[in-house]
Amino acid sequence: MSTNIPTIALAAHNIVKNYPGVRALDNVTLELQRGEVHGLVGENGAGKSTLIKILAGAVRMDGGELSIQGQPVTIHSVHDAQRHGLAFIHQELALVPYFDAAENIFLGHAYPRRPWGAIDRGALRRRAAAILARLGTTLPLDLPVSRLSPGQQTMISIARAFAADAALVVMDEPTAALTDQEIGHLYTVIKALRAAGVTVVYVSHRLQEIFDITDRITVMRNGRVVTTAAATDLDQTKLVALMTGRDSQVAFPATTATLGGPLLTVENLSTSFIQDVSFRLHRGEVLGVAGLVGAGRTELLRALIGATPSRSGQIILHGQTMRTHSPADALQRGMALVPEERRSQGLILRRPIFENITLSHLRDFARGGFLLSRRRELARAQELRQALSLKTANLRQPVGQLSGGNQQKVVFARCLAGEAAGAKLDLLLLDEPTRGVDVGAKMELYQIIRDLAARGVGILLVSSELPELLGLADRVLVLHEGRPVVTLDAKTVDQATLLRYCYGLETN
Amino acid sequence: MSSWLRTYGTLAGFALMVAFFAWQRPATFLTINNVRNITEQVAILAMVAMTMTVVIVVGDFDLSVGALASLSGVVVADMLIQGMGLWPSLGIALGVGMLAGALNGLLVAYAGLSAFVATLATMTAYRGLSLWYTDGATFFSGIDEAFRPLGQGSTGGVPNSVWMMLAVMIVVWFILEQTTLGRRFYAIGGNAEASFLAGIPVRRLRFVAFVCSGLGAALAGIVLTSRLFSAHPTAGEPLMLNSIAAVFLGMTMFREGEAHVPGTLFGVLILGVLSNGLNILQVNSYIQNVLTGLIIVLAVLVSGLARRRG
DSSP states (O other): OGGGSOSEEEEEEEEEEEETTEEEEEEEEEEEETTOEEEEEEOTTSSHHHHHHHHHTSSOOSEEEEEETTEEEOOOSHHHHHHTTEEEEOSSOOOOTTSBHHHHHTTTSOOOBOTTSOBOHHHHHHHHHHHHHHTTOOOOSSSBGGGSOHHHHHHHHHHHHHHTTOSEEEEESTTTTOOHHHHHHHHHHHHHHHHTTOEEEEEOSOHHHHHHHOSEEEEEETTEEEEEEEGGGOOHHHHHHHHHOSOOOOOOOOOOOOOOSEEEEEEEEEOSSOOOEEEEEETTOEEEEEOOTTSSHHHHHHHHHTSSOOSEEEEEETTEEOOOOSHHHHHHTTEEEEOSOIIIIIOOTTSBHHHHHHGGGGGGGEETTTEEOHHHHHHHHHHHHHHTTOOOSOTTSBGGGSOHHHHHHHHHHHHHGGGGGSOOOOEEEEESTTTTOOHHHHHHHHHHHHHHHHTTOEEEEEOSOHHHHHHHOSEEEEEETTEEEEEEETTTOOHHHHHHHHTTSSOO | OHHHHHHHHHHHHHHHHHHHHHHHOTTTTTSHHHHHHHHHHHHHHHHHHHHHHHHHHTTOOOTTHHHHHHHHHHHHHHHHHTTOOHHHHHHHHHHHHHHHHHHHHIIIIISOOOHHHHHHHHHHHHHHHHHHHHTTOOBOTTOOGGGHHHHHOEETTEEHHHHHHHHHHHHHHHHHHHBHHHHHHHHHHHOHHHHHHTTOOHHHHHHHHHHHHHHHHHHHHHHHHHHHTSBOTTTTTHHHHHHHHHHHHHHTSSSTTOOOHHHHHHHHHHHHHHHHHHHHTTOOHHHHHHHHHHHHHHHHHHHTGGGOOO
């Protein structure tokens, strides 16, 4: 029997996935062997997540073929994926917090019963212990899993996949919350899975781990597979070079801004997430903020706007120490934020475009600060529509009907709307401002950012796209695990160096 | 066609319902007298439903309005029996409503309880207060006669309670549609996180919405007490479910998935006309409840509100 099992556990051929304006996966081909640990790496937006979501049945592919052990398959739902023996271990683990480990491991299976129908907990725990023993680990079996550590919870998820006879386990950043000791433990378990013939796909931003545990590595970039190679044929420097590539096709508008006086000074700012961040920003300057997902970039912007409380440190704007406690205060001082998730954090999707534009500075367009004047609101929205070349027939249309790029322009317009009547924009915080935006709109947003800088607005730009950071920013502040690593001159630094700082491979 | 049905389906259903009752009972249903009956019957519900609209616009809801209406009714009756005089008694009862609404607002907006849990708890507590205050009895003797016109009198041929309902409706409509406050209410209901990041004081405004709801409930309780000229500790209970039902019916009309004043008015009228017409047809009152439930489900299904996400 066992000789008939194909060596290819899962093959994906020419997978294509399009999102509006973006080709997320462009003819991706990947073959995973039985009993191998396969690393999957790439920058944010390279297409790893989309590929995993397709395997998990959360997203449907637009083209291509999947086969499992030589048999063509379609995966249209999470249930399909489970039926084909695929298991997924995400950063947010899908455990029932009040159930104990044994109950979680066998969730979805029939629990062993006593003759009168009650669950046979003794038998259930013995089975769970047997599974864990085969994985070379032990766990407290009688506590609710919410009282176990993140590492132990990860083990439970893996044990569950193993109990379900999963042939392929995808681990997406499994070590994000683990201690070094727990990571060592995880490696033991992964090796046990491999020995049992299970294929493990290992996704991590921590390159050292990739080399520690994987047999082969696939590198993705811009929705394509760059290469698949044996881990022994690569090293970290080569890997980073493959991840970044050398091409950056997008041309960035030339800077016309001249640095003005100091605008913002941040001293030793700490929250529950970031520690001791200090920097200065001048008028007309674009300061890039680089780092991996979870490095604290969004957290920094949220602390500055007052959406997350700071624990210690100072924010000095216009020479005055800010005691910002809310975004409302920050807006009064000429700050504004373009948040990361446009649809869930930026816009009131079902309300009209003009209402979204005037929302932050509604008083400026109201008689006596209270009575709405739609005439004034529409007039200001009309000005900004022209200034930002917002493409819409009607400003009364719900903003949710616009394309991603135009939605983002509405968020920008809101930040600028107050200029006419007092609250002048001085400091603009941008969090992934071009995410999910097509190339044409991207170029327009770049020009808008440049124009704002030229008018003396200080800009803090968080972006996962390194060409964008280096193309727009004057300097780049790198964060790693919540701490500032270095501030680099965007004119002289190259992408590979920047990325090495992001990954913590280089420190100052 | 289907988009027309989604936008105007509830309105068309309302028209059909009126036509049906008029056809069945031409001599009684469409008479000035009966129209007057209906408006008077719905006036008190409409007051609560209007302020409930504010809370639902913000994205919360308030289960305590019925118990709170009873409590304010009991308080105003007792003050009048004690000889406090008309205006101080009204002031105190409205004050009770405001405070109770403020407590709801504190629990939801500042302590972070879900609106369901918080107002379910306060509903129980406010009901308990009324029962304790009255010892389960009905206050009826010794209420100041000056209080009677509020719920029973008319001005210019229109019942005073209807005038008050119109006043509440206009004030709520004006706030929601014509002021910065209303715009911000709608923004919060549309996307609270985006509103917060755009500089709207989300907590404070959710709090304010609950205070409005408390005031509306207290006013309804006062008018109800005047109409019955007695105060029972659970007299206001039916207002809670009916006001929420009215706002939901209203959300199926005109604008997609948002509560608004004209919609709520129609929601109240649908409930009022249905109950009035079925009474005229002498339909068993238990069956009336079943029919009301069916109509709500039908309106929500036809309008596509059920399929709306988030």
